[in-house]
Amino acid sequence: MLRFLTAGESHGKALTTIIEGLPAGLPLSAELINRHLSRRMRGYGRGGRMLIETDTAEFLSGVRHGFTMGSPVTLLVRNADNPNWTVIMDEKPVEESVKKITRLRPGHADMAGVIKYGFDDVRPVxxxxxxxxxxxxxxxxxxxxxxxxxxxxxxxxxxxRIGPVGIGELDLPADPAQWPWDEVDESPLRCFDKAAEAEMVKTIDGAKERGDSVGGAFEVIAWGMPIGLGSFMHFDRRLDGQIAGAIMSIPAIKGVEIGEGFGVASLFGSQAQDEIRYNRESGWSRVSNRAGGTEGGMTNGQPLVVRAAVKPISTLTRPLTSVDIATKEEAVAHVERADSCQVPAAGVVGEAMVAIVLAQNFLDKFGGDHLDHVRSSYESYVRTYATEK
Ligand SMILES: Cc1cc2nc3c(=O)[nH]c(=O)nc-3n(C[C@H](O)[C@H](O)[C@H](O)COP(=O)(O)O)c2cc1C
Incomplete structure (x- = not known):
């Protein structure tokens, strides 16, 4: 079983994670981790914090000479902003008086968080x-x-999508592995439709000028999975359920759909399924991918297509009316430095959650102590349904 824990505060010394259950012999480097950390930091509409941080990971355990050892992998990412927060975030009691945050921000964990954990200050929440x-x-x-x-x-x-602006029909190859993903990463909003992207940028600028924020939607696509990751045998092993839960666990995600998603509600059965084909040379295929790559809680050999709705940023430079927990009087919400649009970054986090769930299910099915053992289990399984030529 592949499992992990995360720890760390936003302005604390560092963020850490321990990953347990990886096979030995997997090539790993800090450069690989940093490439994805840097992708999460980009996107038009990010706030000042992203100018301060240059997120880079250090391995504290689990990797030797470029390969996993099978032991837990510990990763550390330092918060470059922490030196500006040493008094506010000191683990020891401090002499100085530290101003409490008491004006609750609607749309954040603030109100339920202070009540639940018994704080008189929003800072720890x-x-x-x-x-x-x-x-x-x-x-x-x-x-x-x-x-x-x-x-x-x-x-x-x-x-x-960014607010009211959605992408049009995309003219891309059928195989998502062939899509120009590196190009999309370099574009301001990680968007394939350049005309729509220009409108999206204007929408973000307009919201920013008004002291407002804007949400949107991203799509995660995964390809190359063998048939049969996940299972219908028990509810919590269903891959679609695991993916939906993992995506919903990202802050600000308020809706998830797989394949046609909410669209199936208005279709007839004959319009909602994907007919099955088999060819001795090319194996199993489908004439469409409305299911978005899962049937019965398992991968079906088609690309996995997941979309998520992202709520606009809750912290507004023109704050909404709220309540001060110290006085219980009406007050404008606290303003913490914030992004005005986080949708491109949320997409990278969406990829992350899908990759984690796929890796967990992959190791559930093919797990071994060394990568070679995982590979031989994978290859012998894939042979059971591979083409006959
Ligand atoms: C990548 C990313 C960056 C975010 N940046 C901010 C931000 O700068 N300011 C803010 O108020 N919310 C930001 N959010 C959203 C809040 O974290 C989120 O709305 C809040 O924690 C409440 O959780 P909920 O919206 O899921 O209920 C961000 C979310 C993501 C995924």
Whole structure:
């Protein structure tokens, strides 16, 4: 079983994670992790924090001479902003008086968090509920990607909506492995439709000028999975359920759909399924991919297509009316430095969660103590349904 924990506060010393259950012999490097951390930091609409941080990962355990040893892998990402927060975030009692945050921000964990944990200050809630925690998930996923990559499995994302502006029909190859993913990463909003992207940028600028924020949607696509990751045998082993839960665990995600998703509600049965074909040379195929790559909670050999709705940023430079927990009087919400649009970054985190779930299910099915053992289990299984030529 591949499992992990994350720890760290937004302005604390560092973010850390321990990943347990990786096979030995997997090539890993800090450069690989850093590439994905840097992808999470980009995108038009990010705030000042991203100018301060240059997220880079250090291995503290589990890797020797470029390969995993089978022992837990510990990763550390330092918060470059921490030196500016030493008094506010000191683990020891401090002499100085530290101003409490008491004006609750609607749309954040603030109100329920202070009540639940018995605080008179939002700071400890804000520090851990911040989406900065998704740095660690992105790092874990980079490790998972290294494993998936060994078996030709890729996971990428693109932005499909910013506020009222959605993408048009895309003219891209049928095989998502052939899509120009590196190009989309270099574009301002990680979007394939350049005309729509220009409108999206204007939408973000307009929201920013008004002291507002704007949400949107991203699509994650994964390809190259063998048939049969996940299972219908028990509800919590269903891959679609695991993916939906993993995506919903990202801060600000308010909707998830796989394949046609909510669209199936308005279709008839004959329009909603994907007819099955078999060819002795090319094996199993489908005439469409409305299911988005899963049937019965298992991969069916088609690309996995997951879309998610991202709520606009809750912290507004023109703040909403709220309540001060110290006085219980009406007050404008606290303003913490914030992004005005996080949709491109949320897409990278969405990829991360999909990569983690796929790696977990891959190791559930083919797990072994060394990568070679995983490979031989994978190859012998794939032979059972591979083409006859
Ligand atoms: C990558 C990413 C960056 C985010 N940046 C901010 C931010 O700068 N300011 C903010 O108020 N919310 C930000 N959010 C959203 C909040 O973290 C989120 O809305 C909040 O924790 C409440 O959780 P909920 O919206 O899931 O209920 C971000 C989310 C993601 C995924």
């Amino acid at each position: 804000l520090e851990r509920s911040s989406a900065r925690e998704t740095v660690t998930r992105t790092a874990v996923a980079a490790v998972c990607r290294a494993l998936l990559d060994q078996f030709g499995i890729g996971v990428r994302s693109h932005v499909v």
